[in-house]
Amino acid sequence: MKRILVVEDDVMLNSGLCYNLELDAYKAVPAHDAAAALEKIRDKTFDLVIMDVNLPDGDGFELCKKISAARDIPIIFLTARDLEADVVKGFDLGADDYITKPFNINIFRKKVAAVLKRSGEPASQKL
Known part of the structure; x- marks a missing residue:
């Protein structure tokens, strides 16, 4: 079962995201701030991190740098945060996708599945 860390300070949104991810047979683990996210990453292995940029104890961009390191x-x-500069910064830091709120939950679920599929399978030798 794929494990996904959901870093979102809005408790209701975090809960809804985790619920929807679990509908797709993922193990969703909530974190409501950067410190909790880093602690969970130190203790457990995750297949994907979904995170907000605006966190109560820090910046998601900085958290991304720490996780990636x-x-x-x-x-x-x-x-x-939907400014072009923010989206570009997210990708420059290594994000696999950048979804802006408000968002469609069904499209979100498909994007999660696509990222996990790309990250979990070796590249095909066929062209």
Whole structure:
């Protein structure tokens, strides 16, 4: 079962994301701030991190740098920060996708599945 860390300070949104991810047979683990996310990453292995940029104790971009320096984990930003500069910064930091709020939950679920599929399978030799 794929494990996904959901870093979102809005408790209701975090809960809803985890619920929807579990509908797709993933193990969703909530974290409500950067410190909790780093602690969980130190203690457990994750197949994907979904994170907000605006966190109560820090910046999701900085958290992305810390996670990427320690582990090779795909990252999807899920945030209200929709300026072009923010989206570009997210990808420059290594994000695998950048989803802006508001968002469609069904499209979100498909994007999660696509990132996990790409990260979990070796590249095909067929062209």
